[in-house]
Amino acid sequence: MTKSTSTLNAGDPVISLHNVSKWYGQFQCLHNVSLDVGKGERVVVCGPSGSGKSTLIRCINRLEVHQEGQIVVKGLEMTDNIKSIDAIRRNIGMVFQNFNLFPHLTVLENLTLGPTLTRQMKKADADELAMHFLRKVRIPEQAQKYPLQLSGGQQQRVAIARSLCMEPEIMLFDEPTSALDPEMIKEVLDTMIELAQSGMTMIVVTHEMGFARTVADNVVFMADGRKIESAPPEEFFGNPREERTRAFLDQILKH
């Protein structure tokens, strides 16, 4: 952890991907992707299904292993060293499309598992921290329930709170609203907007273009495992450079 801060200069990106490539067997799903994310920056990643968006952000906390290129998080390079993997994961929260809450634990236990086991917090402190974040996502009254007793939107907010309990500096979201009914999408997006306003560094894979417009500093468009284009939202939506980006936006903004 000391290494991560010592090699980081002010203004350096907190996440830096350099020519990252990845294969599943013979199939190359990431082609030389490079991406820099500064502190407090919000990046939205979009692109057609199967274009490698999930794979890209899952490489950042090593749920997937990249084969070529470099991934550096806060000055610490991601290698197969378990110490650095651990240090990086502590600093990165991740929210999944399917929530992935632990169904056998109560909401409160879901939230305190990381703090007590990984951060070695006292149970009382962990409980307090968990309640703090449950209030942030506006469901403190659900603390003693089990995940499957909650609505999808509530479950996703619990998942966000669970990540926040690790007090990470970076949050990754992989299509956090794609599994939700329309009326629940807003409550989750609102939570994410508040998080963005608090200065969290975020990479969000989503097709919610309204969210991208209001929150993103940068929008990245991916196709076929390649980063096609990256621009601030006004430019990205108003004047996309690439033909494929335009085709994609036409399709997604039609309705």
Add this chain to the structure above:
Amino acid sequence: MLDANPAYRQRPSRRMRDILYSESFRTAIYQIALAGAVGLLGLFLYQNVIENLQRQNIATGFGFLREISQFEIGETLIEYSSRDTYFRALVVGLLNTLKVSAAGIVLATLVGFCVGIARVSNNWLLQRIATGYVEIVRNIPVILQVIFWAAVIRNLPAPRQALDLWGTGFLSNRGLTVATPASDPAHLWMILAFVAGVALMVAGDRWAKRHREATGRHVDILWPGLALIVGLPLLVWLAFGAPHAISFPERKGFNFAGGSTVSPEFVALMTGISLYASGFIAEIVRAGIQATPKGQVEAARSIALRPRFIMRYVVLPQALRVIVPPLTSQYVSLIKNSSIAVVVGYPDLVNIGNTVMNQTGQAVEAIAVMMLVYLIVSLVTSTLMNLYNRLVAIKER
């Protein structure tokens, strides 16, 4: 629609109709009818049997249980001779059934879990071997497997040429004979010390959990706990002057003297029924592990949980829920399978019940007793397992 008709509403039979057409009334009626039918059938069968027995001049009732059995039993857990009653003979049989079932369940669970985990291992060879094992033990009838093991043991050398297990015991067609410590008063105290050690470890585990909750610091009590469990009996043993006399088996005539012997019938039956069950248990374990969604492990990784915490707090609790219910039925079926003991001559409940039946001619009563006993044993087993399962069930809406 009918409600809208005021004339209908005023009819006095309205209440009656409500009852007649209500779901709960219908359900009750069907149940009463079914119970009545079953009762009548039972009565018919009972009278039929009684009439037949009376025609053949066979006494009915359970009075025979108090008569003297006049047969010996080769393997008993409690004192028994041919001058004891049929009742005691049946109890001996029941205890033998429980003995072979308990040992079988332990062996089947150990082998089943190991093979089940091997089935999902990344080691290609190990996985193939485990798969082959499962296919073989599951698909050969259990009775054949028991006969097979009996044949294997029968073909072992006689005691005179017994396989010498490096001085600790012998394997022969008389079963497995192993060296055991010569009996000594220290042993009782050592067992008590062992129990105390286990109790202390459990208490230590509770303390460690509270300590972790209070301070956030982990205390691993595994090694101190194991040290206690091993150390306390050891201390007692030393305090008693370290009695180390061991009764070694020796060849003597056509058999062995000293040591303890497990009978070939027991070994054959236990091996057969437990390996058969282990194949099914392995599949249950494999399914349980694979049923825990990949996303659970990914979520645990992304909050930086260490692998052993992921196994302990995320995967295992969920896998066990999937494993326990089918595991219960494997245990129950293993207990029932032990009733094929007669093919190798192991004196279990059915084997002895059979003898009792032949001697007394009271087939109906003897079979009723055996059925009742198996029913009780199986129900107790599944009740215990269900209780465990209810304790850990996932709460849904």
